Amino acid sequence: MDLLFNIAIILIKVIGLTFMVVLPLVPISVYFERRFSAIIQDRVGPNRVGIPLTLFGAKKDFSFFGLVQPMADGLKLFLKEDFTPVHVRKSFYWLAPALTVIPALVTVCVVPFGSPITINGEEIKLVIADLDVGPLFIFAISSLTVYGITLAGWSSNSKFPFIGGVRSVAQMISYEICLGLSIIPVLLWYGELNLSNIVEEQSANGWLLLPFWGDSAPWNNGGDYSAWIFWIPAFLAFLIFTISIFAETNRMPFDLPECETELVGGYHTEYSSMKFAMFFMGEYAAMVIGSALIVTMFLGGWSLPFNWDSSLQDAQGNWVWFSGLVHLAVFMTKLVAFILFFILVRWTVPRFRYDQLMRLGWVIFFEAALINVFLAALIIAAPELKVVSTIIGAVLLVVVSAALIWVLKVSDKKEAPNSGHLG
Template sequence: MEITFLAISAIKIFVFTFVITLPMIAYSTYAERRVSAILQDRVGPNRVGIPLTLFGGKKDWKFFGLLQPLADGLKGLLKEDFTPAHVRKNYYWIAPALTAVPAFVTVCVIPFGSEITIFGETVKLVIADIGIGPLFIFAIASLSVYGITIAGWASNSKYPFLGGVRACAQMISYEIALGLSIVPVLMVFGMLNLSDIVNEQAINGWLIFPAWGEGLTNPDTGNFNLGRWLLVIPLLISFFIFTVSIFAETNRMPFDLPECETELVGGYHTEYSSMKFALFFMGEYAAMIVGSALIVTVFFGGWSLGFGLDAKWLMDEAGNWKAYAGLVHLGAFLTKVVAFIVFFVWVRWTVPRFRYDQLMKLGWVVFFELALVNIFLTAGIMWWLAR
C-alpha cells in the first residue's frame, strides 16, 4: 500500500470525524434546543459565552449561547462517573461504546464531496470508496442495537430493561422496511458505490427530482423523458418509508419509545451518568447525522449542487472536476444535511409519541408490505420502460 494513500486516509478520517462530524453532533444538540425553543415560543440556551466580566471585562460575550455544547461536554467529563452497585459491570461499561462506535464507523462510506486536487493528487472526499456503501451502512448501523440492548440488560433494573427490549424489537423491525425501501433505488441506479450514485445524480438529476439531465432528455429520443418521471412515484414511496424508518432506527421522536420518559424514566440509559450517558447521547445524534447524510446522498443528490450547475461551473472541458470543486460540494452536502437535521428536530417537537403497538403495527403491517409492493411496482415500471 502506498504511503501517500495511508496518509491521505488518515487525514480524511481525522477531518471527517473530528472536524466535521463531532462538532456537528455537538451543535445539533444546541440546534435541537434552540429550534425546539423557537417552535415553542421560548428562548433556549442563550447564555454560555465567554465570561469576560470574570477577567475584568465590561460585558460578557454571549454569542447566542453558542458555547453551550462546550459547557455540556465539560460537564459530562467533570461529573461523577457513577456506577450503581447492582449493574453487570463489564457489559455496563461496554454498552455506551457499542452504541457510539457504529454510528461513527458508518461515516467512512459517506461521500462528503466530489474530489479536490492538492499538489497534483486528486483526493476523493470519502474515507472508504467501497462498492457496497448502503449495505455497509446497514450492516454496521444495525450493530448499535447491541449497545442499547446490552445497556438495558446490564443495568439490571426494570425500566432500562424494558427500554432495551423495546429498542431491540423496534430497530430490528424497522431495519426490514429500511432495507426493502432502498431496493428500488438500487434497481434504478444499478450500483452500490455511494460516490458513483452521487456522481450519477449530479449529472442526471436527483433521484426524486430529476429536473435536469436524464430527467428532461431521453437519451434515446432526446425528448422529454416521461418514463424517468414515472419512476419518481415509487421512488417517492421509497423515500417516505426510508425517512420514517430512519426516524425509527435512530430512536427519534415520534418513535423514541426505548427512552420514553413518561413510561420508562430514562429508558435504557436510566442508570448511566456523566460521560457514559453523553456517549449514548452522542451515538444517538451521530446516527441522526449519518441518517440525514444517507437520505441526502441517496435521494437528494448528495454533494451535488443540482440543476446542472455542477457541470456548468465546476467541470473543465475534459469533464474532470476543477481543483476546488470538492470544497464547494462539501459545503453543498453539509447544507443539505443540516437542513435535514433541522427537519428531524422540527418533527420531534411537533409529532407526539406513538404507542408501542402502533409503532410495531406501522412497521410490520404497513411499511413492510408497502416496501415489498414498491419493489414490484418499480420493477414493473422499469420493465415497461425497457420494453
C-alpha cells in the same frame, strides 16, 4: 514516498471528515435542538453561555449567542461523578455506551462528502472508503447499535432499563427490514451499490427526486418519461426510508425505548457522567449519518441542482481544483437542513403508542415497501417488455396490492371504546 503519501491522505480524511466534520455536528445538533424547540414553544433558548470576560476585568461577558452551551454541557458531563451501581453487570455495563456510539461513527467512512480534489497531481475522493457495497456496509455496521442499547438495559439489572432494551430490540429489528426493502428501488434504478457513483449519476442526470436535467429529462433523451414515472416509487421509497430512520435512531415520535413518561429514562436510567453522554452522542451521530444517507441517495448528495455542477468543470469535463470544497459546503448545507427537519418533527408530532409503532412497521411499511419494489421493477423493465406484458404485470400488481390491503383491513380488529367501570 507514495505509501507514506497515501497513509497521510487516509489519516487526513479520517481525522478531517470524522472528527472535524461529523463529530462537531453532534454538539451543534444539540444547540440547534434547544434553539429550535425554544422558537416553536415561543420562549428564549440558550443565549447567555459564553466567555466570562467580567472575570478578567471587562464590563460585559461575551455571550456569543449561547453557542458555548454545547461545550458547557460536555464539560459538565465530563466532570460529573462517574457512578457505577453495585448491582449492575459491570463488563457489559461499560461496554454498552461504546457499542452505541462507535458504529454510528464507523459508518461515516462510506459517505461521499464532495467531488474529487486534485493534490500533487493525484485525484483524491472526499470519502474515507469508496466501497462498492456502501449501503450494505452502513446497514451492517449500524445494526450493531441495537446490541449497545440491549446490553445497557440488560446489564443495568433494573426493571425500566430492561423494558427499554426489549423495546429497542423489537423496534430496531422491525424497521431495519423496512429500511432494507425501501432502498431496493434506488439500487435497481442505478444498478449500483457505490454511493460515490450514485451521487455522480445524480449530478449528471438529475436527482432521484428532482429528475429535470441530463438524461432524466424527456427533452434530452428523445421523449423517454421513465425517470419521471419512476418518481412515484422513488418518493414512496424516500417516505418509508425517512420515517424508518426516525425509528432506527429512536427519535420522536418513535423514542419508545427511552420514553420518559413510562420508563423513567429507558435503557440509560442507571448511567451517569460520560457514559450517559455517549448514548446521546450515539443518537445524534446516528441522526447525522441517517440524514447523510437520505441526502446521498435521494437528494443528490454533494451535487448542485439543475446541472449547475457543469460550471465547476473545465473544458475536458474535469472538476476544477476548488469544486470539492464547494460540494462539501453544499453537502453540509443539505445535511444541516435535514437535521433541522428531524428536530422539527420531534417538537411537532406526539409520541406513538407501542402497538401503533409496531403496526406501522409490520402491517403498513413492510407491505408497502415490498409492493414498491415490484412497482419499481415493472417501471424499469417496461421499455424492454411488450405492451401486453406490461399491462398484465400492472394488473397483477394492482390485484395483489388490493387483496393484501383487504386482508389487512379485515384482519385488523376494531377495539371497543373504553367506557370505564360504570360502562
